[in-house]
Amino acid sequence: MQRKMNKYTGWLLDMYPHPGRGVALWLLCDDGKRRCLQQEFPVTFYAAGKPHRLRDLWKFLACQPMRIDLAREERKDLFFGSVVVLSASLDAPALLPELFLKLANHFPDLTFYDADLHVALRHAARHGTFPLARCHVAVDEQGFIRDFDILSSKWEFDHEAPPLNILTMETDVDPIHDKPGRIHFRSKRNCITLDLAKAKSNLGLIDYLLNQDDPDLIITSCGDTWLLPLLLSLAEEQHRSLSFNRDPAAQIHYKKERSYFAYNQIIYRGQQFHLAGRLHLDINNTVMYHDYGVDGVFEMARVTSLPIQTAARVSPGTGVSAMQIVKALENEILVPLRKEQIERPKTASQLFREDMGGTVYDPIIGLHEDVAEVDFFSMYPSIMVKFNISPETVNTRSPTADLVADLENMTQEKESGLIPQTLAPLLEKRYKLKQQLTALSRMDCRYKTYKANAAAHKWLLVTCFGYLGYKNARFGRIEAHEAVTAYGREVLLRAKEAAEDLGFRVLHLYVDGMWVKKPGSKKPKDFAPLIEEVQRRTGLPIALDGVYKWVVFLPSRRRKRIAVPNRYFGVFQDGEIKTRGIETRRHDTPAFIRETQMQVLEILAKACDEEDAKKYLPEIRALIRAKQNELRCGRVPPEKLVVHQTVSRTLNKYRAPVPAFSALQQLESAGKTLRPGQTIRLIHTLGLPRAHAWDAPGDFDLRRVNLPRYRRMLDRALETILQPFIDDETFWLNGAKQLAYDLPPSSNWATPAPSLALQT
DNA sequence: TCCTCACGGGG
């Protein structure tokens, strides 16, 4: 029987389990209509374990109210090879989470696979879908998709921009710190400002706006943490609806706030509101938004296959995990559950292993001229792909047994492993993007997008390595992690040998970078033979980061003769300044100190070498005097003295009376609680308490500013960058220190003190 | 001198 089909072409906006059966897909069609389509999408999960327990499970599942297809199958586990499993398929993906929760309780002794996967990842593996993919679908009269074609690839890098209707909702001030008075709504059609005090009576207007604009994408600042909950609760009070969702049948998906430990620090993620049929991005709750913007979020979603609203709010670790899951599903490899976090003391051997991380050399302390920095392109991911390192390919007894042979032969014999297969297209895309970027003018409209995409990839690639060694990763294995670092060390050593064989002096090695110099080598082309030779000996892509006019490797502050690997600064031949590990790079350095250090660096950047720098010293001296004076006389705007710190624990967990503690206390007593991972803003004050919370209500007496402490910070920041240029230790202190400290603090701020004393 | 606390990189 021939059925009538409607055919549509458009962009895939979003996907979620349909509350009935299958999945709901939102298509932004080329005719301008937004269509919600349904598709049959049975999902299968598996269980392995003792036969009698699998029989119990079979009986249990057979009694469930929904239809579940059961079968005995043989499938592949990445770590253990073939396993016998009970497979269970259900037509309604929406019911799986709840069902699985029950199973985990009743059958804790069974091993489940493919049971806790996002439906979008399954769909990506089965149909090749990804967010914003161009699709062609045939739909029957009931609105069910019968035929599905993907017209674009996530690995292209000129993605056609989908014609999204965007609505931005912003408040006049940042709601985290202040009380907003107004909300601005802006879209192509409308530009409206609403008085928040009257929000209650304006709910009808807001609903009208949402319906009339019918945005595909709502961009808010603090929509997750403040605006949406506020508007939704107002609406609830008045028993009226707000059309945030496009799909009236679906619920707004809410996730609660949490603090967690990752990247060796506490991270705070606010509560979330995911819409159905539209996309909501809260720019304050979007990972890396300030680094890569909407373009980067889209790219993150494309390559990970995670829905856009999810991709925006997860860490790169989850993104990497998603990519691996899709690849595993494609290869019909069972996906284990996300492992529980079990606190377990480390064994001595684990500790020993972890000490053998990346290769770090002690740099040669001091200033060096005409130095080239060459960096491996995404070294660890490149190693994983090149040497096929994956949990299932690595030799577990001796992970690096093939290291030397691999490096000699540079051949690929083994079948490519799961991790290399996942990484290879991503690496290739980023490599091409980087090549394009170097050729492209900054004015080119593609530049910004490429840059954002490359930044999104960078994060995924960096995290992928760490994930191999993470004991709770689904596809992690410590031996694979070790193999990567072992290859990394060998590769870097070979690079060093190559440099020395070509007559270069190696000044520093750091994880995936090398600093070299040779008399007579000044121009980028002078280093081309080295690049070529390193590539020949390691088989890995490497590039010249640039040639420094001069670069300074800093000694440890505690032990002046010991070098530290990651504190350095320098100026490239094009005038670009690069700094690492010094005050400008730290998030807890107040703006005044950061800006001053940067200004001095900008003066130094004009010098072409150490000798030349001397003629800029008077200019620097004058700048420092001016800055010291500004500070002493209270002319530094207090907001430039504000220190931003990450709160690492709750108030009662602090053992030392540090400034953050005092500031937290003040906020607490004002009724504002900060969760671990959130940022606190404070000003150092004299006496006790040691700090004033910048966001505490009430006026702050500017005379309480701890000027000596800021002065110390200033002096230190200047010393960091000036020490190689100045023999005379009194240069930047020069009596001014004494004078500043002699002034009674109460005489500052209000009336600028005469600065006569500082004039020489 | 020891303890506590926060940060880094990447672009």
Place this chain on the structure above:
DNA sequence: GTGTACGTGAGGA
């Protein structure tokens, strides 16, 4: 839905 490095620097007891 998450990488429990590790070394440095700073402040305070």
